[in-house]
Amino acid sequence: MxxxxxxxxxxxxxxxxxxxxxxxxxxxxxxxxxxxRQQLSLTKKSAATQEAYYDAEYKATKKFNELSRxxxxxxxxxxxxxxxxxxxxxxxDGYAVCSFSERINEKMMLICEFSVSLGDGKVNVNxxxxxxxxxxxxxxxxxxxxxxxxxxx
Amino acid sequence: MKKQTRSKSGVFLMELLISIGIFSVCAAVCIHLLAxxxxxxxxxxxxxxxxxxxxxxxxxxxxxxxxxQIKNELPKEAKSFRCTFTMVDDGGTQALDIMISDDANExxxxxxxxxxxTDG
Numbered sequence: 583m584x585x586x587x588x589x590x591x592x593x594x595x596x597x598x599x600x601x602x603x604x605x606x607x608x609x610x611x612x613x614x615x616x617x618x619r620q621q622l623s624l625t626k627k628s629a630a631t632q633e634a635y636y637d638a639e640y641k642a643t644k645k646f647n648e649l650s651r652x653x654x655x656x657x658x659x660x661x662x663x664x665x666x667x668x669x670x671x672x673x674x675d676g677y678a679v680c681s682f683s684e685r686i687n688e689k690m691m692l693i694c695e696f697s698v699s700l701g702d703g704k705v706n707v708n709x710x711x712x713x714x715x716x717x718x719x720x721x722x723x724x725x726x727x728x729x730x731x732x733x734x735x
Numbered sequence: 736m737k738k739q740t741r742s743k744s745g746v747f748l749m750e751l752l753i754s755i756g757i758f759s760v761c762a763a764v765c766i767h768l769l770a771x772x773x774x775x776x777x778x779x780x781x782x783x784x785x786x787x788x789x790x791x792x793x794x795x796x797x798x799x800x801x802x803x804q805i806k807n808e809l810p811k812e813a814k815s816f817r818c819t820f821t822m823v824d825d826g827g828t829q830a831l832d833i834m835i836s837d838d839a840n841e842x843x844x845x846x847x848x849x850x851x852x853t854d855g
Contacts, residue, residue, distance in 0.1 A: 593747050600754040604761040611768040618772045622779040629786045629843055636793060636845040643848035644828045650851060651827065705851070 631687065635712070638692045642684040645669065646696060646707075653678045654703030676700050681709070683718075691715050778840070781816075785835040785842035788813050792820070793847035796831040805831075816842070827851075 645667055652660035653671070657678060664671040669682035681695035695709035788810065795805045802820045809818065813835075821832040823846070830848040834841065 593743070593750060596747075596751050596754045600758045604758060604765075607762060607765040611765040611772070615768050615772040615775075618775040618779065622775050622782075625779045625782050625786075629782055632786050632790060633843060633845055636789075636847055640830060640846045640848040643830075643850055644825060647828045647848075647851045648826065707850070 631690075634687045635690075635692075638684040638686040642682070642692050642694050642710075645682060645684070646694060649680050650696060650698055650705045653680065653698040653700075654705070657700065673700070679708070685715075686712065689715055691718065693718065781837065781840070782842050784812050785816060788816065788818065789833050789835050789843045789845050792818070792833050793831070793845060796833075796847045797849055799849070802831070 649660060649664055649667075649669060649671075652663050657673070660678070660680075661671050664680060664682075667682070669680055671678060671680045673679075677697045677699055679695065679697045681693075683694065684692040686692055690712050693709055693711055693713050694707075696705055696707045698705050791808075791810065792805050795808055800808070802822060805820065806818075815837065817836050817838075819832075819834040819836070821834075823830040823832055825848075828848050828851075830846050832844075832846050834844045836842060
């Protein structure tokens with residue numbers, strides 16, 4: 583019995599402990615790196631979308647300002663300008679209604695519509711919202727009536 | 736008997752040395768990974784904050800505020816960033832160039848435009 587007890591020298595235990603410690607350390611560090619990588623990729627995507635949105639909105643606002651100024655001054659000249667910048671311009675009940683869209687990215691676009699009173703030149707923004715390109719194309723193709731609670735819609 | 740004990744302790748010491756060596760190498764690699772993760776987390780947090788600050792400034796500009804008002808309304812998180820505002824007049828459209836950066840990185844650069852006089 584004594585012989586057996588003396589035979590135990592602890593050989594192998596330190597290696598075992600180290601293996602478990604290294605395993606735990608590796609698992610935690612890899613998990614933490616993976617989480618932060620995913621978080622960073624999501625944040626970068628969000629930042630890129632935000633940049634693309636403001637870029638599209640800047641272009642749309644520029645177009646809006648140019649067209650609204652032209653419509654209030656000279657409707658015929660505005661019609662030509664609207665055609666050159668892919669905007670639809672219609673006239674009804676003393677109002678000129680102009681609508682256009684600006685692409686934000688592959689999935690989203692900014693829909694804009696405004697009306698200008700041909701009498702006093704007052705401008706009113708009817709629609710200014712982001713929409714999914716596919717959903718919007720589907721709506722246009724099937725000509726479904728738009729039921730929404732968007733402001734101005 | 737004495738010879739056998741010396742041999743066992745020698746094996747144990749050798750094993751301990753090898754274990755410590757392996758542990759040191761692996762710990763160095765893992766600590767490096769953790770440091771990379773920490774720096775990426777900090778960058779991600781800063782980018783997120785910068786995006787929020789830029790969006791808030793753009794909305795403030797669009798609502799009619801001037802640069803001084805926008806600077807006064809900056810959130811307290813903006814103190815750790817360098818916020819640069821440049822007013823641009825692009826063919827009658829008033830625009831504000833917003834750039835949020837710090838000493839190491841430029842996080843976001845957007846341009847917000849203000850609509851002309853409208854009723855709605």
